[in-house]
Amino acid sequence: MKLDGEVVLPQGTDETWKRINDPVVLKACIPGCEELERTGEHSFSAVVKVKIGPVGAKFKGNVELTELEYPVSLKLVGAGEGGVAGFAKGGADVKLTEIPEGCKLSYVAEANVGGKIAQLGARLLDGVAKKLADQFFANLAKYEA
């Protein structure tokens, strides 16, 4: 499934870039994130609890930032295992543009899920992905250290 979006963040591109690369900020902004640790210069391991309507599952996985072009674009790639619920993987091309209000962040993401969540939640996948993305960017916009 594909989704894209655009958000305006009050911070500039530099600050936004820093935040996206900061495990503390990421942990605070990823919805349901319980653990997030740096495992490499641009890679992290994470535990995320997803609790939406008919599903409540803990996903353990990795997130990696690649194709970094400071401070205009990067690619986010991640995969997580949710036990009985199944698994999810995906990637997002993120672009940052400096604008008077701060920074315009646009993304084009592709996500795939497998196992039970794909088998049983097909009708909800689009909505869930959107919800999680929206929440993440909303959190990022209002995050205060």
Added chain:
Amino acid sequence: MFPAQFEYHRPGSIDEALALLGEYGDDAKLLAGGHSLIPSMKLRLLEPKHLIDLGNIASLKGVRVEGDTVAVGALTTHYGVESSPEAKGALPLLCEVAGQIADPQVRNRGTMGGSLANADPAADWPATALALDAEFICKSDAGERKVPASEWFQGLFTTALEEGEILCGLRFGKLPERTAATYLKLQHPASRFAVVGVSAAVTTDSAGKCVQARIGITGVGTHAARAAKTERLLEGRVLDPANIAAAAALADEGFDAGSDMHFSESDRRELCRAYVERALLGVLERANAGQFQP
């Protein structure tokens, strides 16, 4: 098919239920009719450690007419509403909606409060709660809180219900005189949820002019919402097929319609407009026949 272990609690009162909810917090799930929760548990998509069954709390059940309002306990089953003489007399739209939910067995167990607290994007009640401007009565240790329908649905499976709160009931105020209403639903062929569900309540004056339009839509976006543009366009105009068509053409605006394996975003938008138009034509027919909600 075989849920994981949990501990079962059957409180006899709301206070007891709140105490249990306070004690177990995130580890607990409230069990109303269970017709969304239990299937999820059987598939092990949800594994709550504690289940707080509200089924024994008599005060949460039943339809009562209190002055100008209809009060429905959160634990009233869909069939309880469908077959309620009180509802039929005071607000027949409720019976009309209840009778279209899922199937008879589900209607015998599933509850209005459970459905509204779960806020499935394709559930039936949310559209009607919006169209009737229902008031949601929530209770917590801090006391009672009332939430208008317009603030209840906040996102996918997300409502204004706060942690530690229980949705205890709904109150439906008296509709203005000369309000005709209907619920029109396109049933999903497999799941029987709403692909599109339109609940429309329209008040007209004696000249046929629309005084107030409330149109709740479920199934199209990530949560039920009102067709605000359609409502605005109708208000102040004569409720006739031409105005209805023009207004319905805007029905899907503002909805975050998604695609799935059955319907594309375009399908959903198109169906939304068509069903809103037909629902409004249905309302017009009832208004012309003098069939108003009492």
Added chain:
Amino acid sequence: MLGKAVPRKEDERLITGRGLYVEDVQLPGMLYASFVRSPYARAEILRVKKEAALAVPGVVGVYDGSEWPELKARLPELNGSVTLTSPYIDHIKLPDHLLFPKRASYVGEQVAVVIAETPYAAADGAAAVEVEYEPLPAVARWEEAMKPGSPRVHEGFDNVVAHLKHKVGDADAAFAQAEIVLDFRLETQSLKSMAIECRAVAAQFDAATHSLNIWSTGQFPFMMRNTIAGVLGLPNDQVRVIARDVGGGFGLKGVLYAEDVIIPVLAYHLRCPIRWAETRNEHMISANHSGNQAHDVRIAAKRDGTLLGLELKLYKEVGAYDHFDMMLQINTINHLTTHYKVPALRIEGWAVSTNTPPGSPYRGAGRVEAVFTMDRVLDAIARETSLDPLEVRKRNIVTPADMPYRNGQIYRDGVPVEFDGIDFPLLLKKAVERADYDGWRKRQKELRAQGRAIGIGIGSYIEAGGLGPCEGSRVKIDEQGRISVFVGVNSQGQSHETTLAQVAAHTLGAKFEDVSVFGGDTRLMDFGFGTGASRVAVNAGNAVMKAAGEVRNKVVRYAAQVLNCAENEIVINDSVVSVAGATQNFIKLGDLAARSIRDRRMIELGGPGFHATEFFYPRTVVWGSGVNIAVVEVDRRTGAVEILKYVIVHDCGLPLNPLVVDGQISGGFAQGLGIALGEHAVFDEDAQVLSGSLMDYYVPRIGDVPEIDVEHVVFPTKDNPLGIKSVGESAPNAPGAALSAAIEDALERKIRITRLPVTRSTILSALRAA
């Protein structure tokens, strides 16, 4: 008794809750199984960690195939298929299908099994098993799988596992003469059978006799028995498979699955009864599916609507393991031309593996695809020539004057296809009259003027039934006069206990109430081939007739001695044997049987009692046929299709029981309706299952099924003594074609329907594009 609409014998237990389906088998000390299944469509299974599962209370064991050599067995390559004699196939190469593969090849493939004291504990255990996978790229669609660089479903094997070619007449000449050449692709969807009872198996080792009792939901108990006996190294007779009450089959239970072998093997080793029942979710993901099929057709026709020739490229998705070689493709080819003349035909077909569950026949087995193709071809000619679709059919139909008619195909049993005694134009005429075709054409015009979209569509099918090699029956009269009829086949709801009892009662002159039919138990017969391919009534029915006839002969010969009369004076009626013209001189069948037990005169009649075992070998298949006409109204705004009239005119030879025949037509139609308008097993591009429950997989409900108007026509057949044809797979075949045509017609052919199912979304998006 034959041809009478008697109520069914099996109903009494089924309506009172006393049926015995596999999940109803409850034995002391019974254990329960739950399978750990791959969430990936293709993955290396690196490690199965059992510790956490073994710690779960109630869990007895976790098995991943490493425990006993029998668990390393493979499933039989060809599951009861008989198509290897087909002259069409020119290449086939298949990988082994192991009970516990080292590499998962589809979502839901079994990786390990947990055995526990309760089904709940088994599920707990399965959830606790940790499996390390290395996910590998998967291939979900046949188009992708055929590309040179695509991932291989199995290493060392091409994704194209089989190939065939067939031709009739001179296709080049046909295209050279053609005034019209059309080409397009037609697609039919993959389906699940969706029997309401999912699959199940229970097994119990009996130490006293060192034998294994197995309860199965399968359609082929003997194949199951032989395979399991072979795996365990036991004589066939020490393995007993019972499959008596089965909750619907429809083809998907006509396969031996890994669980069917694993559970008995574990019961054998653990010396404990074990039961496994598939959940609906498991059924949706891991049970076989029918497989997507695509046809690239090229049509050569004349301006007057005559079809000159057809070229067909046939692509069939067979899933991760191909257990039916090219049976389904061959079925499609052999049913392709239905009622019409196709003078030249050139066909090439491919069986393509994908990372989806193995492909299986589903009720109709390739015929839906055939009918959809032939009728869409005729409709395309109608569109191109501006002729009425009915007229195009009339111009190409095979007539009685053409009989016996050979269409150039060779059936799976190696015998050339031949129609005789079938009046196709009569079926069409009756359907046209019954549907008021001309009247609807008129109303269609009037209603179109009012903005309403009315359409009419025609679908015609042929159905080969009664496939051999044979079936047998043993008929016996006991001392109480009860007549037992044993057969080597089992029922999944087809009413054998009633129809076969009717045959026996009729042949013997016995009371219907005195007859009991026993099937679905490998202890009852030495041979049995199974229930599938609409073969039971023809094969077992005629075997019962032969065996009962033989028993009757014995009764007559012995009774003549007992009653002191000539054999031709013996009359048997209502289970009483008497002398013609002297009805006071009689003896009851049971008394006669009792008397025969110690009578030395029975030496000449083959020993004590009245019993006989006979087999019926059909010469080849028999051909049923029919025409469907649909009248629909389409709502352009919502894509809704309302069926205003649905006519089915069909021939299945003489009905053994009209009630049962009607039931088969009604039920088959509902399945055809599902195929036409919504049923679809959906996989995403990673071969993940998206239709994992009945929330997403459409099955018609009571309110979805319109009334149908059915006319039975009987074209007798001399192919078997009962004069019957088959009916089981008739009705699902044509609704897809008839409804597609009607919908297209309703929308004034502004859209083209080339793919099943035709959903609201199909209609809405086609209208948007038009």
Added chain:
Amino acid sequence: MKNKVSITVNGVERSAEVEPRMLLVHFLREELHLTGTHVGCDTTQCGACTVRMNEQAVKSCTVFAVQADGANVTTVEGLAGGDGLHPIQEAFREHHGLQCGFCTPGMMMAASQLLDRYPEPTLEQIKHQLDGNICRCTGYHNIIKAVQSAAEKIKARKQAQGAR
């Protein structure tokens, strides 16, 4: 961690200690060995597990046995309420309203509620009230005939009783 439940099933009070997670359908089938009630799906669609619980038709796969504590449950085994067949059972047999028979107990239990609520049902009511039961074999036509016939039979029985 077991809870004691006491459920009156087909007129007989049955008590047992069960895990709270045990579904009513499994209680009936595995604890009481009443295997007439079947399981056909896991998402509350098919209706094969339908029983009457305090008169209401429910899908017993979506009710925990603990929730049924104190309730009155009727299964297909108790439909007739004694020897012989219930008119619905008779009608299903006479009209070939079943083939494989797997959905049939649930279908008949749903039909029994339908006929209680709508003693003279219209075709639309039959279709609407049996929407929660999937049959894969019959195509439903004969089920409709059976329900219509059962309605007649029940009416006739009541009249006969009234006349006595």
